[in-house]
Amino acid sequence: MLKFLSIRDFVLVESLDLDFAPGMTMLTGETGAGKSILVDALSLVLGDRAESGVVRNGAKRAEISAEFELANLPAVQAWLAEMGLDAEAACLLRRTVEAEGRSRAFINGSAVTLAQLRELGEQLVDIHGQHAHHALLKTSVQRELLDEFAGAQAEAAQVAKAWQAWQKAIKRLKSAREQAGARLLEREGLEAALAEVGPLLEDLRAWDEMLAEHGRQAHMSSLIEASAQLLAGLEDEEDGVLRRLGRLHSLMQEMLEKDASLVEEKSLLEAALNDLEESRHGLRRYADRLSLDPERLAELDRRMAEVHRVSRKHKLSTAELLERHAEWLERLDQLAADDDIEALEADVAQAEKSYLASARNLSGMRQKAGRALADTVNQAMAELSLADGRFEVRLMPCEPQSHGLEEVVFLVASHATLQPGPLDKVASGGELSRISLAIQTALSGQAGVPTLIFDEVDVGIGGAVAEAVGRRLAQVAHKRQVLVVTHLPQVAAHGRQHLRVSKIAGTDKVISQVTPLGGEERVMEIARMLGGQEITETTLMHAREMLEKAGSGKAAGRNKAMRREA
Numbered sequence: 001m002l003k004f005l006s007i008r009d010f011v012l013v014e015s016l017d018l019d020f021a022p023g024m025t026m027l028t029g030e031t032g033a034g035k036s037i038l039v040d041a042l043s044l045v046l047g048d049r050a051e052s053g054v055v056r057n058g059a060k061r062a063e064i065s066a067e068f069e070l071a072n073l074p075a076v077q078a079w080l081a082e083m084g085l086d087a088e089a090a091c092l093l094r095r096t097v098e099a100e101g102r103s104r105a106f107i108n109g110s111a112v113t114l115a116q117l118r119e120l121g122e123q124l125v126d127i128h129g130q131h132a133h134h135a136l137l138k139t140s141v142q143r144e145l146l147d148e149f150a151g152a153q154a155e156a157a158q159v160a161k162a163w164q165a166w167q168k169a170i171k172r173l174k175s176a177r178e179q180a181g182a183r184l185l186e187r188e189g190l191e192a193a194l195a196e197v198g199p200l201l202e203d204l205r206a207w208d209e210m211l212a213e214h215g216r217q218a219h220m221s222s223l224i225e226a227s228a229q230l231l232a233g234l235e236d237e238e239d240g241v242l243r244r245l246g247r248l249h250s251l252m253q254e255m256l257e258k259d260a261s262l263v264e265e266k267s268l269l270e271a272a273l274n275d276l277e278e279s280r281h282g283l284r285r286y287a288d289r290l291s292l293d294p295e296r297l298a299e300l301d302r303r304m305a306e307v308h309r310v311s312r313k314h315k316l317s318t319a320e321l322l323e324r325h326a327e328w329l330e331r332l333d334q335l336a337a338d339d340d341i342e343a344l345e346a347d348v349a350q351a352e353k354s355y356l357a358s359a360r361n362l363s364g365m366r367q368k369a370g371r372a373l374a375d376t377v378n379q380a381m382a383e384l385s386l387a388d389g390r391f392e393v394r395l396m397p398c399e400p401q402s403h404g405l406e407e408v409v410f411l412v413a414s415h416a417t418l419q420p421g422p423l424d425k426v427a428s429g430g431e432l433s434r435i436s437l438a439i440q441t442a443l444s445g446q447a448g449v450p451t452l453i454f455d456e457v458d459v460g461i462g463g464a465v466a467e468a469v470g471r472r473l474a475q476v477a478h479k480r481q482v483l484v485v486t487h488l489p490q491v492a493a494h495g496r497q498h499l500r501v502s503k504i505a506g507t508d509k510v511i512s513q514v515t516p517l518g519g520e521e522r523v524m525e526i527a528r529m530l531g532g533q534e535i536t537e538t539t540l541m542h543a544r545e546m547l548e549k550a551g552s553g554k555a556a557g558r559n560k561a562m563r564r565e566a
Contacts (some may be wrong), residue, residue, distance in 0.1 A: 001020070001022060001069050001450045001451050001481035002020045002042075002066060002067075002124075002483070003019065003020060003067045003068060003452045004043065004065075004067040005017075005018045005020065005041070005065070005067075005088065005151045006016065006064065007038075007041050007062075007063075007064050007067050008062065008063040008064070009056040009059035009061065009062045009063065010037070010040075010055070010062040010063075010064060011040070011062075011504065011512075012037060012056065012058060012511055012512040013034065013037060013038075013039075013041070013056070013511065013512050014056060016408060016512075016513070016514055018038075018499070018514060020240075020481070020483070020497070021496060021497045022471060022481055022496075023477045023481065023482070023496035023497070024474055024479075024481075024482040024483075024493075024494060024495045025482070025483045025484070025495055025496065025498070025499060026484050026486060026491070026492045026497070026498045026499065027484065027486070027499050027514075028486060028487070028500055028525060028529060029500050030503070031487070032501070032503065033501045033503045033512060034501050034512030035337050035485045036455060036485060037512060037516070038126045038485075038501070039127065039453060039483075039485060040054070041064045041162055042064075042066060042125065042127075042453070044095055045093050045094065045121075046066075046117070046121030046124070046125055047067065047114055047115075047118025047119075047120075047121045047122075047265075048118075048125075049555075050095070050097045051097075052097070052098070052099055052103070054097055055097055055098070055303070059099070060098070060099055061096050061097060061098045061099060062096070062097045063095070063097075064094070064095050065093065065094045066094075067093075068091045068124050069090055070087075070088070070089055070090060070451075070562070071089065072450075073123075073450065075123065076123050076124065077124065078118065080107070080108070080120075081105075083116060083500035084110075085107050085108050085110055085295055086109075088108070089105065090189070091108060091124075091541075092106075092107070092108055093105075093107055093117065093120070093121070094314065095117070095407070105117040107120060110266075111530055119388070122449075123449065124449065124450065124451060125451045125452075125453060126449040126450060127452075127453045127455065128440045128452070128453065128454050128457050129455050129456075129457075134397065136436050136439070137423055137432075139408065139409060140403075141405070142408050142409065142410045143403060143523070145410035145439060145443065146366055146369055146370060146373060146393060146408050147366070148368075149369050149372070149373045149442065150365045150366060150369030151364045151365075151369075152366065152369070155358065155362045155365060158358050158362075159358045159362050159402070159403065159404050160402045160403065162351070162354050162355040162359070163400070163402040164198045164400070164402070165355070166273070166348070166352050166355045168349040169344070169348045169350075169351040170351075171349055172338070172344060172347070173344040173347070173348050176338045176341060177341065177352045180340075183335050183338060184333075186335060187332065187335050187336075188532050190328050190335075191332070192331065193314070193328055196310055196312060197314075197321060197324075197325050197328075198325075199555075200306065200307055200310060200321075201303075202324045203303050203306075203307055204307065204318055204321060205322065207307070207319075210300060210303070211304075213300060214297070214301070217293065217296055217297040220290065220292045220293075220297075221292060223290055224287070224290050224292070225451060227286060227287040228521050230283055231284060234276065234279070234280045234283070235280065241276060242273070242276055242277065242280065243275050244372075245269070245276065246273070247297045249266075249273060252265065252266050252269055253266070258488055281464050287555065295360055296536050299394040339557070352360070355400065359400065360405070362404050363395070363404060363405055363406060364440065366395055366404075366406065366408065367395060369393075370393035370394075370408075371393070373393055373442060374392055374393050376434070376438075376442040377391040377438045377439055377442055378390060378391050380438035380441060380442060380472060381435065381438050383468050383470060383471065383472055384434040384438060384465060384469060385416065385434075385464060385465045386414075386431065386435070386438075388414070388415045389412060389413055389416075389431070390412065390413045391411070391416040391420075391435065391438075392410075392411040392412070392420045393409075393410060393411075394409045394410075394420075395407070395408060395409075396408075396409055396412055407496070409422065410423055410439075411426075412431075412435060413426065414426060414428075414431060423435065427518070433457070433459060433461055434461060434465065436457065436471075437457050437458070437469060437472065440457065441472055441473070441475075450481060450484075451475065451481045452479065452481070452482050452483070453482075453484075453485075454473065454483070454484045454485070454486075455481045456485050456486065456487070459489055460487055461488065462490075463490075466488050466489075466490035467490040467491075468489050469488070469490070469491055469492035470488075470492075470493060470550065472489065472547040474494040474550075484538075487529065488529070489526045489529035489530045489543070489546060490546065492525075492526060492529060493526055493546045493547050494551075498516070498517040498518075498522050498525065499514050499515070499516055500514070500515045500517050500521075501514050522547065523540060523544055523547065524540075526546060526547060527539045527540050527542070527543040530543055531537055
């Protein structure tokens with residue numbers, strides 16, 4: 001669950017540190033005070049896109065940190081370990097946004113990518129926005145919600161993947177049938193090019209060696225002459241370098257017998273003499289191998305000329321010609337495969353079979369989950385003063401699609417005597433909000449995400465319905481940590497922790513602050529929400545009664561949230 005949130009220089013917040021408790025926490029305050037700013041800050045540290053406009057005016061950067069308790073979250077701990085991040089009992093997420101828009105993300109002090117931060121955030125917090133009920137009208141959203149309730153996201157992804165493979169096989173078969181003539185022309189061209197380059201493959205692979213040998217043969221006369229001169233200079237009995245060094249070595253030996261300090265110089269001279277001797281042997285072997293071979297030179301000229309001719313024809317270097325030959329062979333194999341219509345038809349049939357198997361499995365999961373979701377939502381609707389209504393999940397068979405073999409449609413009847421119809425045709429604004437809340441809380445009961453945030457999802461609701469919404473959220477809070485941004489006192493009264501957001505205008509700036517409420521402070525806030533700025537004794541009595549009825553009056557007094565503002 002979320003334990004701690006720290007915000008610095010974010011929108012209207014200059015400095016804020018908040019501790020959060022288990023159960024349900026309420027965020028209330030006047031319109032525009034900055035309640036949703038806290039949700040936005042939390043969304044940012046969970047991986048949402050950052051913009052430079054979130055940095056408070058006059059500040060260099062915004063920084064948000066959130067600490068989460070990882071008890072009973074082995075999957076999250078395993079993910080952290082897999083990513084090479086410290087997997088302790090708590091996890092610290094941090095996000096900074098520079099004034100120019102650049103942002104950085106950290107998990108447990110280690111820099112991470114935004115995708116990693118978002119992936120972890122999705123395992124820790126689920127945020128339901130105030131306009132979620134509008135998205136609920138889209139059939140794609142309804143399908144995704146059912147798959148989420150069924151725990152079938154992986155199966156839905158597999159169906160989409162199998163669909164793509166099937167369509168790719170169909171496209172290849174169609175192309176093979178339509179482009180037989182073009183493939184024939186291409187194949188003939190490739191075969192001609194391969195026939196021309198094939199005999200040159202050995203020379204292409206040994207091209208560097210051929211160049212070196214050709215250079216030697218072209219300069220063979222000068223190489224033989226130069227070798228003879230070098231050997232004569234080394235081996236001449238009277239004036240050769242080896243003979244002269246030998247005499248110098250004898251002179252050095254005589255000097256060494258008179259002065260032992262010349263031992264190092266004698267060694268150096270001996271080393272030079274040995275090196276020259278090795279060089280003489282090597283040159284002798286080299287000279288013995290040299291022989292003028294006009295026929296070999298002519299053969300090399302012919303072979304190299306043929307390589308140059310083919311290279312120029314194809315406008316490729318010798319190295320590129322060798323690479324292209326391998327590509328032509330591969331392409332020829334591909335063309336042969338494309339000409340095998342029977343094999344391509346078999347590929348299509350196999351891809352279709354795989355798709356249908358995956359899609360039918362997904363359909364079965366959707367059928368089972370659709371009944372369970374309808375039962376859960378109908379129960380929630382009864383609690384939300386929609387007892388006469390009925391919610392259905394209908395699977396409408398359709399032609400195979402990337403999402404499966406059916407369209408998922410949410411239907412609702414506002415009265416038991418009426419036939420269910422599409423949400424956008426039957427439900428009013430207030431009913432749609434309540435149905436959306438019922439679905440969201442149903443999904444929340446299934447998901448393993450430990451912290452749920454509801455950002456003004458109770459818009460358009462009031463009176464007894466609002467009290468029912470509060471009770472419904474409180475039920476969810478028995479299993480999850482729940483944070484609720486609300487304007488409704490009937491909802492706020494059900495919170496275990498209550499935070500009031502207010503805006504303070506100074507001489508040169510406007511900032512938002514958050515104050516933990518307990519005891520009479522909370523009574524005053526509920527009274528303000530009931531009666532506006534003018535609070536009467538009647539309003540206060542009504543507020544106390546509301547808190548006592550909700551059973552959260554004593555819990556409010558135990559609120560241990562802390563607020564430290566700059």
